[in-house]
Amino acid sequence: xxxxxxxxxxxxxxxxxxxxxxxxxxxxxxxxxxxxxxxxxxxxxxxxxxxxxxxxxxxxxxxxxxxxxxxxxxxxxxxxxxxxxxxxxxxxxxxxxxxxxxxxxxxxxxxxxxxxxxxxxxxxxxxxxxxxxxxxxxxxxxxxxxxxxxxxxxxxxxxxxxxxxxxxxxxxxxxxxxxxxxxxxxxxxxxxxxxxxxxxxxxxxxxxxxxxxxxxxxxxxxxxxxxxxxxxxxxxxxxxxxxxxxxxxxxxxxxxxxxxxxxxxxxxxxxxxxxxxxxx
DNA sequence: GAATCTGGACTGATCTCTCT
DNA sequence: AGAGAGATCAGTCCAGATTC
Numbered sequence: 296x297x298x299x300x301x302x303x304x305x306x307x308x309x310x311x312x313x314x315x316x317x318x319x320x321x322x323x324x325x326x327x328x329x330x331x332x333x334x335x336x337x338x339x340x341x342x343x344x345x346x347x348x349x350x351x352x353x354x355x356x357x358x359x360x361x362x363x364x365x366x367x368x369x370x371x372x373x374x375x376x377x378x379x380x381x382x383x384x385x386x387x388x389x390x391x392x393x394x395x396x397x398x399x400x401x402x403x404x405x406x407x408x409x410x411x412x413x414x415x416x417x418x419x420x421x422x423x424x425x426x427x428x429x430x431x432x433x434x435x436x437x438x439x440x441x442x443x444x445x446x447x448x449x450x451x452x453x454x455x456x457x458x459x460x461x462x463x464x465x466x467x468x469x470x471x472x473x474x475x476x477x478x479x480x481x482x483x484x485x486x487x488x489x490x491x492x493x494x495x496x497x498x499x500x501x502x503x504x505x506x507x508x509x510x511x512x513x514x515x516x517x518x519x520x521x522x523x524x525x526x527x528x529x530x531x532x533x534x535x536x537x538x539x540x541x542x543x544x545x546x547x548x549x550x551x552x553x554x555x556x557x558x559x560x561x562x563x564x565x566x567x568x569x570x571x572x573x574x575x
Numbered sequence: 576g577a578a579t580c581t582g583g584a585c586t587g588a589t590c591t592c593t594c595t
Numbered sequence: 596a597g598a599g600a601g602a603t604c605a606g607t608c609c610a611g612a613t614t615c
Contacts, residue, residue: 361608361609369607369608370608372585372586372607372608373607373608373609374608374609375584375585375586375608376583376584376585376586376607376608376609377584377585377608377609377610378584378585379583379584379585380583380584380609380610401582401583401610401611403582403612409582410582411582411583412581412582412583412611414583431584432584432585433585435585435586444585444586447601448585448586448601449584449585449586449602449603450601450602451601451602451603452602452603452604453584456583
């Protein structure tokens with residue numbers, strides 16, 4: 296990887312600086328409570344992802360970002376891995392705007408067998424949250440000799456994490472006293488309600504139907520809901536375009552899931568305060 | 576305040592399965 | 596049998612919490 300300040304400056308002049316663009320986006324969402332849906336900031340998000348991915352494919356580390364003691368290649372890798380946390384943070388902020396409730400990204404939550412770091416949890420407390428959502432971002436462009444990663448790369452691992460976390464969280468409330476007669480009934484009625492919120496960068500050969508099918512399956516067996524936003528390189532190759540969901544999967548859009556979570560929170564938060572955890 | 580630990584996100588390499 | 600896709604695993608990095 297050849298990387299000097301001139302390369303980074305040239306790229307920055309072309310597509311901007313990912314750290315700066317992230318700071319700007321976060322400040323905008325925090326500063327405007329009217330921003331409550333992903334659709335309201337989708338264009339900026341796709342611009343941010345395009346900017347970051349350009350650095351990735353050019354193998355250039357952004358100036359002044361990441362661990363200064365790491366090599367440029369490791370620094371870029373580290374920055375790139377952080378995109379999932381950006382996604383979780385922005386979704387937490389949108390829900391905060393939509394509900395007026397405190398929602399912290401990466402909240403510690405006690406499950407049955409361990410604590411979990413949950414991307415979005417409400418109420419923001421370790422014991423007995425009522426809504427938990429995991430945010431995921433998958434897919435990445437080719438760089439160097441590495442081929443582009445598809446939206447479903449490593450899905451099998453993540454799916455297992457989702458299923459385990461959802462079940463462990465639901466078991467955590469009553470622990471050893473939990474009684475499960477019917478799996479389907481129990482998992483739908485036991486708090487917390489669990490969601491997957493998935494940002495998927497599609498390769499040209501990725502089909503959106505495969506992504507929606509996977510979410511349908513995991514929601515049909517373990518989770519309470521899911522939402523997807525997908526994007527792929529535009530035909531002119533100058534940025535990312537949102538990929539519409541198939542007509543029969545509109546209910547799986549990211550904004551539909553956010554709306555459902557908002558409704559759950561607002562109903563249980565009336566008249567403004569979340570219900571306390573149950574007494575032991 | 577530095578060092579260490581922890582959980583989560585993401586990756587490349589490799590193994591396994593499926594299809595033709 | 597061979598190719599391609601899917602699944603698995605170990606390793607690295609990060610932020611934040613904890614310990615010294």
